[in-house]
Amino acid sequence: MVKDSKFLKIRCTKCNNEQNTFGKASTPVKCLVCGEPLVDPKGGKGKIRARILEVLN
Numbered sequence: 001m002v003k004d005s006k007f008l009k010i011r012c013t014k015c016n017n018e019q020n021t022f023g024k025a026s027t028p029v030k031c032l033v034c035g036e037p038l039v040d041p042k043g044g045k046g047k048i049r050a051r052i053l054e055v056l057n
């Protein structure tokens, strides 16, 4: 499981755009390129829909 309060490097599964996001997302995160939803906030925990490449401390 991914710990909260860490930054994640994720890759959009649709267009392969890479971007960083907060592990505990409270708002939806969309791909900056194609608009694909990458993180769905549910009950305070971010559900990651994208591929996680790296966890950044």
Ligand SMILES: [Zn+2]
Binding pocket: 012, 013, 014, 015, 016, 017, 031, 032, 033, 034, 035, 036
């Ligand atoms: Zn994308």
